[in-house]
Amino acid sequence: MREIMTCQDTGTTIDFRSQGPCEVRHPWPAETAVCAVSGVVLIRNAKEGERTSYTMLFMEVYPPEAAFIRGEGATPEACEDTAWAKYQRALNCSDGSGSHNWEARGYRNGAGFCSRCGTFGSQIITSEQLDQFCRVCGTGTTYHRDTDNAAGTTTFLCEERYKTHKPTCHFSHDRPLAQLLAALIDEED
Incomplete structure (x- = not known):
């Protein structure tokens, strides 16, 4: 794995900064870039009396076969498990063809989502x-x-x-x- 800001090879370690370094639990490809932090998540269209934000651990991974995967959770392990599940869904798209059915869903910059597995891709729509x-x-x-x-x-x-x-x-x-x-x-x- 590589740290996204420095491109430094981190081996099998993910540094969650506020939580410290953690060993990966899943066999990510070596060329996967990762960023893991604690951050504020803003809630769009919150109703009156509901909270408008919360703090959450999250990791963003950029494996070679998918553009961007985000995993959120209460612990570093939960973040990685969530991201890994999304990655597996992307690799094994529901129709078994190995290809995705891309939709722009409002994006005008060439990015989009697969209608079957929900994977996000960049530069996939012409x-x-x-x-x-x-x-x-x-x-x-x-x-x-x-x-x-x-x-x-x-x-x-x-x-x-x-x-x-x-x-x-x-x-x-x-x-x-x-x-x-x-x-x-x-x-x-």
Whole structure:
């Protein structure tokens, strides 16, 4: 295994930092990158009176056959067991074909999920499958997307054309972040 930030070979040890180093329980491929920490998980759409966040141990592993797997748990062992179960599900996708059935599920950057086993993959859906073409040269791209909510349009730019055709900012106040920034700017005036 390799520590994700330093690429240092850690052998069969995962360092959970706050929990200290732990020996792996499962036979991960040697080239698997790993990051293990304790962090805050934010709860989206929490109802009034419910907690909006909690602290959880988690590990993120990047094995060669899968893009990203996250395992959460109360202990380092539980984190690894959860990640290992997801990894096994990815390796043995439910139809037994050894291939995945990728869906974008809202991603526009080429990433997606397998509809059968839930595995996340990056760079697995082409720009052509997403029907995304550079507005300048027409080549397929997942490099840059520009959404103008006021005009109701979305356009795309390839990496090469982005440098010379970078869009201007749209300050649409129907977006929460734009509203917050606008309020902060107004406060300073």
